[in-house]
Amino acid sequence: MQESPSFKRELLATLPSLRAFAVSLSGRHDRADDLVQDTMMKAWAKQDSYQMGTNIKAWLFTILRNEFYSQMRKRGREVQDTDGAFTERMSVHPSQYGVLDMADFKKALDTLPPDQREAIILIGASGFSYEEAADICKCAVGTMKSRVSRARTRLQDVLKISGEADFGPDAVSAQVTTNTP
Amino acid sequence: MKDKTKMNDMSVPRSRRSDDGLGPNSDIGAKLRAFYGAVQDQPIPDKFLDLLEKLDQVEQASKRKGG
Numbered sequence: 001m002q003e004s005p006s007f008k009r010e011l012l013a014t015l016p017s018l019r020a021f022a023v024s025l026s027g028r029h030d031r032a033d034d035l036v037q038d039t040m041m042k043a044w045a046k047q048d049s050y051q052m053g054t055n056i057k058a059w060l061f062t063i064l065r066n067e068f069y070s071q072m073r074k075r076g077r078e079v080q081d082t083d084g085a086f087t088e089r090m091s092v093h094p095s096q097y098g099v100l101d102m103a104d105f106k107k108a109l110d111t112l113p114p115d116q117r118e119a120i121i122l123i124g125a126s127g128f129s130y131e132e133a134a135d136i137c138k139c140a141v142g143t144m145k146s147r148v149s150r151a152r153t154r155l156q157d158v159l160k161i162s163g164e165a166d167f168g169p170d171a172v173s174a175q176v177t178t179n180t181p
Numbered sequence: 182m183k184d185k186t187k188m189n190d191m192s193v194p195r196s197r198r199s200d201d202g203l204g205p206n207s208d209i210g211a212k213l214r215a216f217y218g219a220v221q222d223q224p225i226p227d228k229f230l231d232l233l234e235k236l237d238q239v240e241q242a243s244k245r246k247g248g
Contacts (some may be wrong), residue, residue: 023220036229125214
């Protein structure tokens with residue numbers, strides 16, 4: 001009897017970060033909010049399987065993530081396109097280095113493959129441990145670590161903030177050589 | 182900085198972060214948290230609160246009926 005009010009409260013408390021995760025995954029606010037709503041309904045329906053006092057955030061993130069991938073499969077959608085978009089973006093050099101704003105960062109994040117994107121978000125922003133993140137994504141801890149590492153490297157490349165790339169023509173020529181197949 | 186406080190609230194365990202390049206001194210880490218925090222700090226949309234109320238009401242009603 002006591003369970004419902006407290007489950008509701010915990011769900012409510014997790015909504016802001018759940019929403020941030022949804023936006024990170026889907027890259028779009030409208031789709032993210034649909035995802036959060038679906039997750040709330042799923043979570044509510046199966047709240048009996050959640051054990052009070054355990055990590056509700058990880059539990060909810062797992063549900064949301066499952067929901068996201070199952071919707072992607074149903075759409076049979078632009079997953080294929082990700083590679084193309086990525087290649088295209090990589091070949092466009094930003095006109096200025098070192099200037100970063102949120103839009104740039106979001107674009108950079110969108111160029112990551114989904115598994116790397118979720119990995120670096122869970123670890124770098126959501127505050128999960130590698131063990132928790134691996135659990136949410138149903139992969140090994142080592143896999144999680146390597147995804148995070150590759151994601152970070154790629155973001156640094158795309159955003160050109162890997163130190164020496166910030167300066168002068170050398171950075172440009174370095175980019176050209178790196179990007180040439 | 183503000184973000185950092187929040188992260189700590191999550192009781193992140195912490196043998197890590199020394200080697201993943203996403204710590205407080207990392208540009209990528211800071212960008213990630215700023216991006217995430219920008220969404221996280223938005224007020225919860227009414228539609229979510231309404232949904233939660235509805236779910237709760239339906240459950241309470243069915244409990245009353247079912248006894």
